[in-house]
Ligand SMILES: [Fe+2]
């Protein structure tokens with residue numbers, strides 16, 4: 001595993017949203033759903049499934065093909081895992097699993113080893129084989145794959161399921177990577193997911209977010 005301390009901080013910032021901060025939110029949300037029992041599964045698993053599916057799609061269609069051109073084979077294992085995860089998620093979402101609780105635990109195990117594979121192999125390879133500006137350029141294409149409806153669901157979900165320090169990092173990356181005229185609407189969606197005090201705390205640390213939220 002690459003020692004992240006020795007990594008170029010700009011490269012790390014460019015890969016971290018997708019390979020660190022989204023992963024943390026996915027782990028945390030799945031834990032919450034597992035702990036929440038049947039009722040929470042019914043209400044919240046569909047959103048988890050939509051967000052995970054889009055995350056995998058972005059990797060399969062945007063990040064992995066770019067990386068494969070420079071390091072053939074490095075994403076093969078991750079891609080296979082996407083298929084396994086997707087199959088199990090679809091079975092859970094359509095009620096095909098006879099024991100939901102047991103299948104959710106199975107999903108957690110599968111997802112954890114998948115995220116680890118990406119964090120230990122794919123993410124370091126991105127940093128080794130791309131310049132920071134090239135990774136930012138890939139990040140800049142994410143919106144091509146996401147509808148406004150998806151972003152409106154994903155952003156509040158994301159900020160709800162990461163710690164304060166992570167929120168600051170993600171928000172800072174947004175002020176770098178997102179066109180200025182698009183930032184206000186992102187802020188509205190993020191603020192919608194946070195308590196007012198949490199939003200104010202975030203704006204204090206990342207003043208570029210500043211646009212007032214209409215009440
Ligand atoms: Fe991932």
Ligand SMILES: [Fe+2]
Pocket residue numbers: 055056059078082114118
């Ligand atoms: Fe993945």
